[in-house]
Amino acid sequence: MGRQPCCEKTGLKRGPWTIEEDQKLVHFILNNGIPCWRLVPKMAGLMRCGKSCRLRWINYLRPDLKRGAFSEMEENQIILLHSRLGNRWSKIAAHLPGRTDNEIKNYWNTRIKKRLEQLGLEPLTHKPIKHRGGIDQSQHKAFPQALLIEQEKKSSELKFPDNSEGKFHMSIGHNDEKRAVQADEMVQKGLNMETATPESMPANYFCFGKTEPSGSENIVPSWIDGFGTDSVLSLDAFDNLEQILL
């Protein structure tokens, strides 16, 4: 026996929602909550299937949605999270309050994907694009250089956690020089991890992800002594950096 359709297809409206339908759905949910999505359209007087109502509410009508353009910081967060979580949009959305998985997915497919490709990075793996016969020589130069030109000095609303026990899981630089700095080093330098922003940091610091000690999927930004940039990019993107720089 096959799975039954989520709703009766006949007689149900499809396509863009009207203002009137939106009002009905919002009014119903705000007054009654969501008993069961299948019942919502009937009870709210809508000729839609429950699935369609759910999607409309989650992606568009929810009062806690942020709407509007993504900030530079949000974009960077998405890149970082995607490098670790892949196309798990709902997980990524969970890290970005007020944003929906659909919104992030659309933004990724239309903007970020292209941005990474322009940087010579494979959007799926965040690794340098390899061409037939090995890595394209032009990408050798373009990749690290692209990182440098990627930066835009904009203020951010980053807040850093109290704990600094997590290990930076990446160091970069020539000759195996360890450039990652621990929180205590920042303290020694009179830098405050909790209130740091790209503007307040010295020019040779940039923001990277840090794995929580618990090994959880939580990703928090951290400051790393780097190439004179303050970008947030996937650490995985640097997997082949040494090879490229050679």
Add this chain to the structure above:
DNA sequence: AAACGTACCAACCGCTCAATC
């Protein structure tokens, strides 16, 4: 001004998973 191409995004489709019977 019209035609065409591109970018964007809301909505849909089909699948999986977990809960329930």
Add this chain to the structure above:
DNA sequence: GGATTGAGCGGTTGGTACGTT
């Protein structure tokens, strides 16, 4: 334990706005 169901997820589509020729 298997069937059924609802909810949620990720991929895809189609309409519209905008830019270019």
